[in-house]
Amino acid sequence: MHPVTRGSARLVLRELATADVDAVLAIYGSPVATEHLSFEPRDREQVEQIVARSIAAATATPRTEYALAVIEQTTAELIGFGRLALDPHQQRGATIGFALRPPSWGRGYGVETVRLLLALGFCDLALHRIWGARSRFNEASAKTMSAAGMVEEGTIREHVLKAGKRRDSVVHAILEREFDPCL
Template structure:
């Protein structure tokens, strides 16, 4: 939860859970604890949150905690080379008080599953803007010493091959982001515990901000890969490490060379310092 510098006595909140913790009730109780902290201890007037349009599980969690769907922010976040809308939810202090009654200690009574409010983190706006990097996550599927690549179609690097990949989303660990990208792009399900970190690349393209590229190798997966995003992908194919196509996104091609050589980290696109 972070105080919102653009609204008086308001904050925005978010949450994320490991897949093995889904369906237990941790999300609902985490949101309720955060709201209790916001209204009881911090004296806030309003708390709001946003979710991806396809994230129905978060919708149920926010509604169960008493938040109200307020609307849609069009083109709110830039995810995987495209702008994505967000569905927003909000709750006011008097609405929270009406639901929970006077004197009710939500931080103790609402948490039969064992959560306590000391697990929550509240942040305030910083006076110094810290540098942040975009993180790209990449899923390596290797079969018979061949690696699966997808052909980009439209937008950045159209017509070039790449390792299935995308941007890490907020409040998402890199392994879970990699698993999500694998499902969305090539339709395979991967257990995060079956991922192995293969390479980390500190890279930048001319005129763009630097990024971190995280490459995970899946030791097993469920389902046969297919082109799950035909509007963004021109096809998929398996290539030997010794015969990566010339028309491959340059930093992907460089990373594959490092991975084949057993190197765990590298830099790409940085000019030598004078």
Template sequence: MFPVKLSSPRLGMREFEPGDVDPLLAIYGDPLVAEHMSFEPRDRDQVTGIVDRAMKAARRPERNEYSLAGVLPGGELVAHLRLAVDIGHPLQSSGQIGFAFRADQWGRGLGGHGIQLLLRLGFEHLGLHRIWGARSPVNERSARVMAQEGMVEEGTIRGHLKLAGGWRDSVVHSILRPEWDGQDEE
């Protein structure tokens, strides 16, 4: 699917563009934002690489990476929204979401809109059956927003990520298509 362009009343989701490096750097270069991520704060060259890879991945015939800009109604980029689709196994129909918002946008309810857009993309447009996401065990904001959007906490992956401070666990949340659209399990 290209180009991706979805919106809710408060947030839009679109493909990355070359001019998105500085707004994305304001997210991924911020130590406060990176505190709960699976990586250390990024520098300008790293963010340029993220934007370049996202633009290239968007045009692949067998696209499995949806790395998208989250934008306010006026067009201001305030988030990175990601859906990675597992296309390696013919019996699987799942995807993993990730999201990061600029710190000055926290607490405004935009996280739920970002998750809703990712779920719409995965379930309505890509036909997925299961979507999951992982969070830092101390990131209670992510826990709350995923729960509010119907994602169920499944458990903890112990020693999942090696960061500068050592190994970190991740807590997994998921939602199935029938749960999302209110239908009974098939």
């Protein structure tokens, strides 16, 4: 499925473009925005490679990854990055991830982003189960996934190695029958 465009009242998910590197760098290069993510802040070259890989993955057959720009409709600005990746270990399953620019936090954009990713998975791709993981210290992400209908399932112990330390991840998931009607 390419290109992907899916919108809500305030946001649009769209395919990444080469011109998005600076906006993605504002997220992935930020120590604040990446504090609870599974990696250290990225530099420009790394972000260029991520965007290039995402663009290439968008036209792969079969497509297994949807790395998408989160665009605020009123300003047309890229405020976030959302990802849905098909899970090779589960038939009709996928993982999601998302990150927003810190100035966009606290406005409900995270919940809208997650709902858009879930709608992509359940309504467009006919998936059965979608899950995401968060740092156990990321309470904002816990509230976001819960508000989108995802259920906390448990902890993957010492799942992530970041800054030389092992960190637990908390799993949240939702099944197709639990998802609100497709947007």
